[in-house]
Amino acid sequence: MLEIKHLKLTLNGKPLINELNLEVKEGKIHGLLGVNGAGKTSLANLIMGTSYPDEGSIILEGRDITRFTISQRAKMGITLAWQEPARFEGLSIREYLGLNRNLSLSEAEKYLWTVGLPPGEYLNRAVDGSLSGGERKRVELASVLAMKPKVAILDEPDSGIDVVSLPHIMNGIVEMGKRGSAVLLITHNEGAVSVSEEVSIICAGKIINSGPPQEMCHWFKNNCQTCPHIGEPDYKGV
Amino acid sequence: MLAVKEYEAMLEAYGKAGGNLDALKSKEVGNLVIHKNKVLSVKEADGIKVETEETESGVNIYFLVKEGAKIKYPVHLCFGVLPEEGLQEIILRVEAQDNSEVNVIAHCIFPNAVDVIHKMDAAIKIGDNAKFSYHETHYHGEFGGVKVIPKARIEVGRKGVWESTFSLIQGCVGMLDYDFEIFGDEKSINELMVKVFGKKEDDINIVEKIHLNGQGARGLAKSRLVLNDNARAMVRGETYGNAPFARGHVDCIEIVNGDGVAARAIPLVYVNDKQAKVTHEAAIGSIDKKQMQTLMARGLNEEEAVDVIVKGILR
Numbered sequence A: 001m002l003e004i005k006h007l008k009l010t011l012n013g014k015p016l017i018n019e020l021n022l023e024v025k026e027g028k029i030h031g032l033l034g035v036n037g038a039g040k041t042s043l044a045n046l047i048m049g050t051s052y053p054d055e056g057s058i059i060l061e062g063r064d065i066t067r068f069t070i071s072q073r074a075k076m077g078i079t080l081a082w083q084e085p086a087r088f089e090g091l092s093i094r095e096y097l098g099l100n101r102n103l104s105l106s107e108a109e110k111y112l113w114t115v116g117l118p119p120g121e122y123l124n125r126a127v128d129g130s131l132s133g134g135e136r137k138r139v140e141l142a143s144v145l146a147m148k149p150k151v152a153i154l155d156e157p158d159s160g161i162d163v164v165s166l167p168h169i170m171n172g173i174v175e176m177g178k179r180g181s182a183v184l185l186i187t188h189n190e191g192a193v194s195v196s197e198e199v200s201i202i203c204a205g206k207i208i209n210s211g212p213p214q215e216m217c218h219w220f221k222n223n224c225q226t227c228p229h230i231g232e233p234d235y236k237g238v
Numbered sequence B: 001m002l003a004v005k006e007y008e009a010m011l012e013a014y015g016k017a018g019g020n021l022d023a024l025k026s027k028e029v030g031n032l033v034i035h036k037n038k039v040l041s042v043k044e045a046d047g048i049k050v051e052t053e054e055t056e057s058g059v060n061i062y063f064l065v066k067e068g069a070k071i072k073y074p075v076h077l078c079f080g081v082l083p084e085e086g087l088q089e090i091i092l093r094v095e096a097q098d099n100s101e102v103n104v105i106a107h108c109i110f111p112n113a114v115d116v117i118h119k120m121d122a123a124i125k126i127g128d129n130a131k132f133s134y135h136e137t138h139y140h141g142e143f144g145g146v147k148v149i150p151k152a153r154i155e156v157g158r159k160g161v162w163e164s165t166f167s168l169i170q171g172c173v174g175m176l177d178y179d180f181e182i183f184g185d186e187k188s189i190n191e192l193m194v195k196v197f198g199k200k201e202d203d204i205n206i207v208e209k210i211h212l213n214g215q216g217a218r219g220l221a222k223s224r225l226v227l228n229d230n231a232r233a234m235v236r237g238e239t240y241g242n243a244p245f246a247r248g249h250v251d252c253i254e255i256v257n258g259d260g261v262a263a264r265a266i267p268l269v270y271v272n273d274k275q276a277k278v279t280h281e282a283a284i285g286s287i288d289k290k291q292m293q294t295l296m297a298r299g300l301n302e303e304e305a306v307d308v309i310v311k312g313i314l315r
Helices: A040-048 A070-076 A093-097 A105-114 A133-147 A166-178 A213-223 B003-016 B021-025 B289-296 B302-314
Strands: A002-011 A014-024 A029-033 A055-060 A078-081 A151-155 A182-187 A198-203 A206-211 B031-035 B038-043 B048-054 B058-065 B075-080 B085-096 B101-110 B115-126 B131-140 B146-156 B161-170 B175-184 B189-198 B203-212 B218-227 B232-241 B247-256 B262-271 B277-285
Touching: A002 A040, A014 A029, A014 A040, A014 A182, A014 A206, A029 A166, A029 A213, A040 A078, A040 A151, A040 A182, A070 A078, A070 B289, A078 A133, A093 A105, A093 A133, A105 A133, A105 A166, A133 A151, A133 A166, A166 A182, A198 A213, A206 A213, B003 B021, B003 B031, B003 B038, B003 B075, B003 B101, B021 B031, B021 B075, B031 B048, B038 B048, B075 B085, B085 B131, B101 B115, B115 B131, B115 B161, B131 B146, B146 B161, B146 B189, B161 B175, B175 B189, B175 B218, B189 B203, B189 B232, B189 B302, B203 B218, B203 B247, B218 B232, B218 B302, B232 B247, B232 B277, B247 B262, B247 B302, B262 B277, B289 B302
Parallel strands: A029 A182, A029 A198, A078 A151, A151 A182, B031 B075, B058 B085, B075 B101, B085 B115, B101 B131, B115 B146, B131 B161, B146 B175, B161 B189, B175 B203, B189 B218, B203 B232, B218 B247, B232 B262, B247 B277
Antiparallel strands: A002 A014, A002 A055, A198 A206, B031 B038, B048 B058
């Protein structure tokens, strides 16, 4: 579904993404584990098109979309749930879920229930600063669900989330996979990738290992949490 | 123009401006319709008294909400000048007596203005424990030939509530010189909100002043402006915390979305009681990049994304 080949991005001479290769398959949740500064958000931005790589390509269903705009990618079925989602004054949650498409009331309600937000309380609230961080993230996930994307990039959907909200977030992610989306679940929390079919570990802008979730979590704990290589431009991986 | 025809023309313009025609025709709903200096309709709802006096350049109005009256339906006001030229000066005196409650919806309509002046000078007194909501929406044509000069001085009694919105987002503003000043007594709630969409050569000047004079009084001076083309705007939000436990906030956002725009904001917060607290925030800038990217990642193009953000801010 989504293939990333030899992707490179440098900033002020420092490689943020370094020869990165990755494939995310249809209907599968692919976990991307990495510590802070490993290049996770940079990769998310490159896939969504908020920035462009220096080298390499991003392929969606066989089509090279590396130079496509954000809107073009979104229209092809890619979307991103930001780590810290933007807030919108005067825009209701119902309107936010139905951006650019006709979304029935029952559909909007269904997506909110999926992420554990009672529609009666939330549909008419604004997507503004009155929502807590956890509420906003759940709304973000609901809006990604509502878009029925081919590829959903979820940038740390679990970070800063309370224990009450977390199961709802995870439920929403699992639901996305069940509905056929290819999900790239980006996190630094090895517990969160347990819902994935496959996990890759990113370090210094490249994928250094991939495999089943349990094995990768174990590997991540043993090798990454005290990693001396973070940010090293010439790090070649394990 | 005959009065009947004037009235019909005003109703038509009122409907086009988003006014509620059914409400204006209802027997239970209070209304007041004025074209230039002619009073075309006055309807007093139970608990409300309205006196009018036509002058050479406008109308003097006395609007009374009787003590304890809770007005069931919003009272609708419709002021306007339909020809290309004209002057309308409204001298408004409002008295909302103790324990009364009313919601007033005003539409000001200048659809064909090339050289029109609309002035309002209001002295408003809100009694103890009374609540007055005032929402004024303007509908201007695309010529920008309107000078709108609303000025109000509002006194809010003990535990009284004043909340108003002034919205000018349809058509060209022309020149706006808005100046509202509130004096809030003990435990009163005092809120001013202005929303303006400036474009072309619009010239916008906004002053919102709130004096929190009574213990525990609360105030909010809020403004939302979007400026396109060569529009210019100056917003002055002032809040004075003059009593213990007074709490006030000045909140101004101006989005600049044109090469020739000029936007200024001067928030002034003043506290002269050690137990009072007044805060402010003002932001002027282009449309937030993160908001744009978020909307575009949901499939909107750039123009659609701007539209969603602007409409939200001005809602």
